[in-house]
Amino acid sequence: MFKIDLQKAYDTVEWTFVRQLLDALNFPSEFKTMIIQCITSATYSLSVNGEMFGYFQDDVLLFSKGDAKSMMLLLQAFSTFSKATGLEGVIKRIEAVCRNFLWDNSADYRRIPLVGWDTICRSKDEGGLGIKDQENWNKAMVGRLVDWIAVNRDSIWVHWIHNNYLKGQDWMGYKPSMNSSWVWRRICKIKDEMVPGYTNGKWHVQPDGYTPARSYEWFRGSRPKVNWYKVVWNGWVIPKHQFMGWLVAHAALNTTSKLVGFGVEIEDTCCICALAEETSEHLFCECEYSKRVVREVNNMTSWSYPESGVLEWCMQRTGTKLQKGIQNAMMLSLIYQVWHQRNKCRNEKFMLCPERVAKHIIEEMRARVRGRDKMQLNLADLEWLKKMHLLE
Structure with a gap:
C-alpha cells in the first residue's frame, strides 16, 4: 500500500x-x-x-x-x-466541453460546429457570443503575477522570486534557465508577451494598473465591429431568436444549398415550396410561405416586408429606439419560426399554417410589451404600439 x-x-x-x-x-x-x-x-x-x-x-x-x-x-x-x-491540457478540455455544450447541450459533440470557436470568443459587437477564450483568460490571470513582480509587490512570494531568480536583473529582459520549473518558465513566457504593455516598469494599458478582466481584452486583441450587432442583441428580442439571428448573420444555417456545397448528396430545393434553391435569402424573403406569414402579420399590424436581406432590412428601420427594437424583434421571430417550420416539414412532413405562425409571432411580441413598465413609455411610443395592435 x-x-x-x-x-x-x-x-x-x-x-x-x-x-x-x-x-x-x-x-x-x-x-x-x-x-x-x-x-x-x-x-x-x-x-x-x-x-x-x-x-x-x-x-x-x-x-x-x-x-x-x-x-x-x-x-x-x-x-x-x-x-x-498538465494545465494546457486542462484548458483545452474546458474549451472542448464549452464548445460541445453550446452546440449539443452535452459534453460530447462529434459534428462540425456551425461557427468557429475563435469567432464565438469575440465580443458581441465584434460578431461573437462574448464567451471567454480560456487560453487568453489564463494568460490574463497569470499576468497578475507578472505585474506583481514588475511592481515589486510586498509579498513573500515576490521577494522570494527577486532573491532567488532575478537577483537584480531587469524583469522585462529576464530569461529563465532551461532547468527552471515548468511553472516559472510559463510565467516568463507570458511576461515576454506582456513586454509591449509596459513603460518604465508600469503597465500602461490601464491607467489604474493591471486588472485581469480588462487585460484579457488586450491579450485577445480587438476586431472590427459588425454593423448588425444592435439588431441581434436587442433587448426586445427573445434570447433563442437572438441566437438564430446570430447564425443567420454568419451565414451558418445548414440550408440544403449549403449542405450540397459541403458535398452532401441531397436535393437543394426548398422543402416548403419546392420552387427554388433553399438558401437563407429564399427561406426568409422569397419563399411564398414566409410571405404569407408576413401578410397575416400585416393583417394584425402595420408592418412592411423586406424584399431581400432580412438583417439589412432591420438596420434600415426608422423611428424611436422602442419602435426599431420591436420591428427587429418581430423579424427575428419570423426567422426563428420559419426555420422551425422548415425543420418540421423536412423531418416530420408536417408544418403549421402561416396564419397560426403569424398569431404566434404577434402573441410573443404582445407578451414582451406586457412585461414592460407602461409608465416609462412616451406618448409617441404608446400611440405606435396601439397602431401596431401590440398594446392591449
Whole structure:
C-alpha cells in the first residue's frame, strides 16, 4: 500500500487570490462559499464494506502487489497522470466541453460546429457570443503575477522570486534557465508577451494598473465591429431568436444549398415550396410561405416586408429606439419560426399554417410589451404600439 501526498493546484495559490478570482467572475455567494470550504478544509475517509475508516487530508492510497512488474506499471501510471493533468491540457478540455455544450447541450459533440470557436470568443459587437477564450483568460490571470513582480509587490512570494531568480536583473529582459520549473518558465513566457504593455516598469494599458478582466481584452486583441450587432442583441428580442439571428448573420444555417456545397448528396430545393434553391435569402424573403406569414402579420399590424436581406432590412428601420427594437424583434421571430417550420416539414412532413405562425409571432411580441413598465413609455411610443395592435 502506498500513501501519497498530492500537491494540488490550489496548494500553490493563495486562497485570497482564489476568492478574488471567483468574485471577478461573478459567481453566486453560496457557490463561492462552497468552493472555498472544499479547498481549505477537504478531508477524506476510506470506505471498506460500507464502513468508513481513517482520516486523510490531501492523500491518495494506492494498493498493489509487491512484485517488480506491478511497480513498473505504477510508475507508468504516474507518468501518464502527470501528462494528463498538465494545465494546457486542462484548458483545452474546458474549451472542448464549452464548445460541445453550446452546440449539443452535452459534453460530447462529434459534428462540425456551425461557427468557429475563435469567432464565438469575440465580443458581441465584434460578431461573437462574448464567451471567454480560456487560453487568453489564463494568460490574463497569470499576468497578475507578472505585474506583481514588475511592481515589486510586498509579498513573500515576490521577494522570494527577486532573491532567488532575478537577483537584480531587469524583469522585462529576464530569461529563465532551461532547468527552471515548468511553472516559472510559463510565467516568463507570458511576461515576454506582456513586454509591449509596459513603460518604465508600469503597465500602461490601464491607467489604474493591471486588472485581469480588462487585460484579457488586450491579450485577445480587438476586431472590427459588425454593423448588425444592435439588431441581434436587442433587448426586445427573445434570447433563442437572438441566437438564430446570430447564425443567420454568419451565414451558418445548414440550408440544403449549403449542405450540397459541403458535398452532401441531397436535393437543394426548398422543402416548403419546392420552387427554388433553399438558401437563407429564399427561406426568409422569397419563399411564398414566409410571405404569407408576413401578410397575416400585416393583417394584425402595420408592418412592411423586406424584399431581400432580412438583417439589412432591420438596420434600415426608422423611428424611436422602442419602435426599431420591436420591428427587429418581430423579424427575428419570423426567422426563428420559419426555420422551425422548415425543420418540421423536412423531418416530420408536417408544418403549421402561416396564419397560426403569424398569431404566434404577434402573441410573443404582445407578451414582451406586457412585461414592460407602461409608465416609462412616451406618448409617441404608446400611440405606435396601439397602431401596431401590440398594446392591449
